[in-house]
Amino acid sequence: MIPWVLRGLRDGVVTTSWPAGSDPYFDDWRGPVTIVGQGPQDHADLAAICPTGAIADRPGGGVAVDRGRCILCARCVRERPDLFGWSRGAATADLTRAGLVVPEITETSDSLAAVRAALAARTRALRRSVHVRHVDCGSDGSDEQEIAALLNPVYDIARLGMFFTASPRHADVLLATGAGAHGMAEPLRRTYDGMPEPKIVIAVGTDAVSGGLLAGSYATSGGIGAVVPVDLWVPGSPPPPFAILHALLAALGKLPAGREAAGREAESGRP
């Protein structure tokens, strides 16, 4: 029988070269729904297509999609391919909740730059050794699998100086998943309070961003934003490991030049 050490060497290096290099699995990831056209529209019908109410009128005409509510059920893409399509790439995270709405409504690039600069100032001390604490606030369990996948040799976040920690006292980043179940509000708040400054909160997954399908439930608060302040929003049901990794690096200002784009810029230029 081959000993484990040789067995471990069998397939050579399987680790992605991203973010230093590119990875087709990152670039070709079928991301959240986006607007591909502004054809003839009947808005009442359009809103009814979406089971989570992610489709809405855009002030000033046209239609908008809130990716923070999108559960990727593909219904709109199937029914109105002239209006809706998939975006490409796992760079889906955004610094503001409003920034998840496409096409953009409120943010200007100036205010976005200000948000980014403020976050960068807070995280300057955290660059080389970052400890991450995860809290499940009522997820369906898939988000946890995708976060845990960051530890496998394909993504291997330890190579980027990031580690999971058990104690909130050692944690710099809080990854929160789930729709914000009321039962987890207190444990989440206590975990957040137990973390030293500076600290970053990342809402992982559509459930954490908006509550997803459970937004109106009596037992959830429609996302974790109602309990703790959120710095970065990652849509997806669930988001793939690359999207979570991208969000972690974006929060820390560790994305190499040319890859800072969070979500919306990455999409521009692609149909």
Next chain:
Amino acid sequence: MTGLWDQVVDMVAAGRRFAGLMGTQCGDALQLSAHLASAGEISTCELLLPPGATSYPALTPLLGSAFWYERELHDLFGIVPDGHPRLEPLILPGEHSVPRHVLAPGLFTISHGPVRSGVTESIEYLIQTPGEDIPHLNVRVFYKHRGIEKRFEDLAAADGVLLAERVEGVASVAHALAYSHAAERIAGAAEVPWRAALIRVLHAELERLVAHLDVAVRLCDAAGLAAATARFGVHKERLMRLVGQMCGSRFGRGVVVPGGVSAMPMVGAADVLTELGRMERAITADAKAAMGTASFLDRLRNTGPLRPERAAEHGALGPVGKASGYRDDARATRPYDAYPALGLGEPPEHQAGDALARLRVRWDEVRQSFHLLRQAADELADAADGPLRVSCAVESGRAVGWAEAAHGEVLYDLCAQAGQITRCRPRSASFHNLVLFHEVFAGDILTDFPFIEASFGLPVAGVAL
């Protein structure tokens, strides 16, 4: 009242498996439905309590497996099962503090959760220990309660499958299947087209492989077997990528719809077969190596044993039941979709009931899954073109649907009225099996805990819906 319970107890004594007890509000009155599984079907015994009734004689003293089900009824409907041994909150969020009472002098309680080390779902284990042993343990599952059952009632029957996929994210396909089977039964839909039945099996078996590999990762990680943890982690990632390439979701979401499937896989059957062949060789070799690593097996042998009598008495589901010699696999005993036409191969034959036996069952099931996947992909390559779904217009009615997830049988009790869901109660394998966690710590110590938990391999999301 007691007449119904006698009937249920007699049926269980005659070899049926108690599969669940559920409540449905009918106007002022509460209807209790006990589900009993046998070869070929799941039958339901029903009883309408008098309007305004606040209590009924408990079933638990007669049938221990109703323990959690009656606590849930109490939480959600406020009805008191008279004579229930411990009526603490199970589903609805309650007390966060550590209980002051322990079973005996010299014990203290370690509150393990709900926020635990590593990346895990939220659950709390209250472990009573004198220092090393675990003489008693309690589980608090209510932290993740999301109000799923009520949320179903806002949805049209055609949309319910979206929520079903999110009841237990790691068993999305199995939940979608169980829901769709219930919906198809209400609609009186024709059998799903052959290709759709095959695609359903493909995704269900891939999901099983991923879940079993996840357990292998956790067990190896608990044993500190770094190379094995990494290897199984890579295999799991590759399988999830294959699923993602086939349907656009790494969890197989959006594939199963009432009446069939939504689309053909985006990967050709020949390519699926090639990739599966490579995966099977790699996984089989690594599994064999793991099962030959003495330091690993030492941690699993005799750890967390579930006695065969208890497994049978409780009707333990999935690998937990099979490892203790209790085999009720819905794919074999109540087959659906393409399973009746495909060969399942040798069923796992194990009795020991410890963590090692549970892992052996999973490797046997991995072998079975590859066997099924090969047949399904072969058949799919040869299958004639045609529609992928039949019409499934859910009007009014009630039906039970089931599917075998990696963790055990998933059951859906679905009621619809004019195309709208009026009640939907998903019963995950976790809800039924997790209560057995109380009983498997005979002689085990704190460091065995991660092995026992991982060997049960139950997602928490499906417990307190």
